[in-house]
Amino acid sequence: MALIVQKYGGTSMGSIDRIKNVAKRVKRWHDNGHQVVVVVSAMSGETNRLIDLARQISNHPDPREYDQMVSTGEQVSISLLAMAIKELGVGARRQVAIKTDGAHNKARIESIDDKNIREQLDAGNVVIVAGFQGIDEYGNATTLGRGGSDTTGVAIAAALGADECQIYTDVDGVYTTDPRVTSKAKKLEKITFEEMLEMASLGSKILQIRSVEFAGKYGVPLRVLSSFDENNDGSFDQDFQDNVGTLITIDEGDNMEQAIISGIAFNRDEAKIVVRGVPDHPGIASAILSPIGRANIEIDMIVQNLSDQGTTDFTFTVNRADLDKTMKVLNDEVKDEIGAKEILGNSEVVKVSLVGVGMRSHAGVASLMFQTLAENNINIQMISTSEIKVSVLIQDQHLEKAVKSLHTAFGLDREDGESKIAGL
């Protein structure tokens, strides 16, 4: 018998038929002798609809009222699911379990009432918890930020010491890259938390980043799997654990057999800015970046060129949505101040990244990456690296070619995960 937390997203809860299907799956797990806690999102589109209503009244709706209102999406889905599970003859209890701080719209979880949940589970009931929300010390509704139901699921799994937190969604797992870009993308059986964080922050939108951090911190085994897979019969056996969805784990596995690269992520939301002809002396980087920081704009990659006759170019990337705002800050507050020659903005760029813990123990990943891009005539505009990641900024029109060729070069197309270069 296992204790399983299952989280169902908006698509999985998107219609009455789908909610009935969720109830059936929960029953299968329950009938197999497992204790099940279910965390649900609002029906798909509902949270957006509610937020839109608030926005029609105010651009800055009162945070306390906003939370009270947007949290109702999940209130509807937990009750519908409780009804559906009871219709199948299984006991189901809704439970308010999450206490948060009072930071409306981005509340932090403070404690979880695991005692009541355990009592209900021991009494043979399925426990249902509303995702995305909690209550503060005064009983006000709070919300955890968009996508927050993932975090609710992980937090409850951590508090209960669950055997697994299963995130049911509309894809059947985490892929080596976006299957819409290459049909050769393969579902991963396992990925580490660290890799998943890189994949998530680089643009794979499967899980809320915070939930992955949380799961990593508390060592909660996290599985992403499809809510449309009817074969999932509720047996938590070896076959299930090896094959279904993608398990996100602390375990780095056996490096000898593991592919060096786990996945290729990309981010289309970047824009590049070049500040040209700036004097090369102390304080320039700070003079350029401080006003941008004050305007609350986040900077991603940064490169400063070698100086040529006392001047240099300073290049960095921001979120594409912030490009105009950044250009304005630079033109208004920085350009004349530091005597820059010109400021250029370019939104036709994309960041492509190789991610893999295997990089730690294998040299040559970056060079194979650059060689592959060169063979495909793709110019690299910027490079950045971390211990388990190499990112390049390239022109956006080359995205597909870059991802496909790297996917092949790093052996991700094939079952054996063998790399093109022997010994790498």
Ligand code: ASP
């Ligand atoms: N319903 C909330 C949202 O759409 C929370 C969630 O689905 O995770 O952001």
Ligand code: MG
């Ligand atoms: Mg989500």
